[in-house]
Amino acid sequence: MMVADTQHAALPAAQGPGLAARARGWLAAAAWPLASFAVLLLLWEWVVPVLEIPEYILPVPSAFIAKLVEAHALIFEHTLVTAKEILLGFLMATVISIPLGFLIVSVRLLEKAVYPIIVFFQLVPKIAIAPLFVVWFGFGLFPKVLLTFLLCFFPTLVASMSGFRALDERVLYLTKSMGASGWQTFRYVRVPAALSYIFAGLKVSIVFAATGAIVGEFVGANAGLGYLLLRGTSFLDMPLIFACLVALSVIGILFSYAVEMLEGLLMPWQRKG
The missing domain is CATH 1.20.5 (Single alpha-helices involved in coiled-coils or other helix-helix interfaces)
Structure with missing residues (x-):
């Protein structure tokens, strides 16, 4: 009992330095x-x-930081709208692109028939079709989420396809000869091998997501940081414009770090230190 208690007491001490160092x-x-x-x-x-640069051209940081504090409630309200658009579009692209990438790699017919169509639609400039979404779906949340989804979709899809192709076929033959089922091979071999590629695509997509949301709000919106930026531009309120840019940058940084943290949780073997 004393040995067991000593081991249990020593366990937090052994874990503590690691967490502190991290x-x-x-x-x-x-x-x-x-x-x-x-x-x-x-x-x-x-x-x-x-x-001697005038404020209506380039405000000093103290001016737009003061504006950020003064109008924090208004900016926070519109920041939540933009963050919601970014998150929904990014998640929709992730949920659709990764399984589709696996299917395209697994079924050669899909790669020949479907992938060229996807590439063709990817070549269409998303900014050019943004006004169509407003005409078709109105000024609500959905057109911004859809535009964000389209910008995130292709990078995640290509990265997923590259990841699922990266596994050596001989490894699949080995797992099959050892009696592993298809699900076990997928869960324990194919997905871990593809994760580094998938997260590389997700890191690119989360950057595009903010662009998609803002472009959608520029085209037609009644809320969001893009709408607030246009309102500040119409009144030449440069401190408000830069305050919105700061808020948008914070959103991008937080989402990027969230993707990196998720990568660390799902791929502990790649943690540095």
Whole structure:
């Protein structure tokens, strides 16, 4: 009993340094970008008055940060709308693209018949068809989500196809000879081998997702950061415009880090330190 108690007492002590070291690593990784941004903002704050650039062209950081604080409720309300569009479009693309990529790789007929059609529609500029979505679906949430989905769909699909193709066929023969079922081979062999490719596509897609949502709001919307940007432009309210850009950047950073965190959870063997 005393040995068991000693082992249980030692377990948190053994885990503690690892978590502390990981937390220090995250803080160190965040310190450099934060320091770079701080230096950039200080230079910006100093250079604009020296060059006598008027505020309606380029405001100083203190001006749009003050606007961000002053209008935080309004900006937060519109930020939630844009974040919802980004998240829904990205998730829809992820749920559809990854299984479709596996099907296209697994069924040669689909690759010959369906993939060229997908590539053809991908060549159509999404900004050009955004007004059509407004005509067809109105000014609500769906056209922005659909445009975001279209921008995220192809990168995730191509990355998924590359991932499912990357596995050596001899590994599949080996698992089959060892008596593994199709589901076991898919779960324990094919998916782990493809995850690094899939997450590479997801990291690209989450960046495109913000672009799709904003473009959709530019074309036709009554809420969202894109709508707020257009409103600020019409009144030449540059501090509001830059405050919206800051909010949009924060959304992009948070979603990008969320994808990276999910990658770390699903692929622990690739964690650094």
